[in-house]
Amino acid sequence: MWLRQGPPLPTLRGFPERVNRAAASAPRKTRKISSPCRHHAHNPQPPRASRLRQGRQGRTVRTILFNGGQRRLKQGWTMKRWRVRPGANARRVSIGLLAAWTLAATAGPPATAPSRRPALPPRCRDPYQGAILVNGQTGEVLLRDGADEPGYPASMLKLMNLLLVLERIEAGALTLDTPVRVPREAMQIGGSQVYLDEKEQFTVEELLYALMVQSANDAAAALAIHIAGSREGFVRLMNERAQQLGMTATVFHSVHGLPPGPGQKPDVTTARDFASLAVELLKHPAALQYTSTRERVFRPEKPFVMRNHNRLLDSFPGCDGLKTGYYRAAGYSVCATALRQGVRLVAVILGSADKETCAEQAAQWLERGFKAVRTPPAESKPRNPPAGAG
Incomplete structure (x- = not known):
């Protein structure tokens, strides 16, 4: 079909202004709607404006009047409820699902965003992920349950820090009175701490108490940097010593046991591996001096009271160590030792869901x-000789 050419359109310049002026000067057309009865039974034919919200919803819906493009009820009107034919909503949902399925099939697999935080270990269980009981003097396994299940030691790994420091003290590379200047890097670690300042200086002994009693992460970093020059260097020493002890399922990535940050990996161990570490640490008698301390004041000029987190020190007779650990994904863990009648035992509970359950x-x-x-049998007493025997 051929169309006749009409008159030329007005130029673009000035055209919107003329249109807007004409629209502004034109009288507004208003629609008069009589106020309906408040009950729909007396008003079976609702006004056109009230049917704007009606549709095949398959359920009871509300009709709302629109005035000037704004969603608000006109004065004198009430919300109406209209029931429509059932089943219509199911057809609409089916059509929507079919359209979504078609788009998904043609679009291909969705691109997954790279994860900034590494995958955390399986969540802690109740009562634990793994547990083991060994003889603290011989290392003999007495009881075990899931001893090789992987878990996350959290602050329990500070026992490896203690072992490395004590071994260097016995080798003469360090002394308890060796001064350690606090590096700036140690101030930037969160979690449990004693709030070290880079202007401060403490002895190795003071930092060991902070490490074991308060579980201070800043003290762990200060000792690590003093010994190895960096935290990464100290982590290498930790992993080398773990391999020497036969802790084949253990990998350390931090010097404090905090949960991993973006781009970092979590520390991994098992109950069996940590029992081996505890048995080795107990060969150094000085270790129990730090792990059995219940309370101690750090920095006497600005007193900071440190309290041990190991509840067994007060609740279990004979307990004198060693260390607890916790963060949310790792759960509650404890490596405990006790001495009774000359027999020393070590129990490791890894990944318990509850603090009380872990201690129990x-x-x-x-x-x-x-x-x-x-226990060695008691010597049998000789029977009383019969009467008259010589």
């Missing part, structure tokens, strides 16, 4: 161990 399980395992340990 450690106490139960130690108690079972002491009952199971064979």
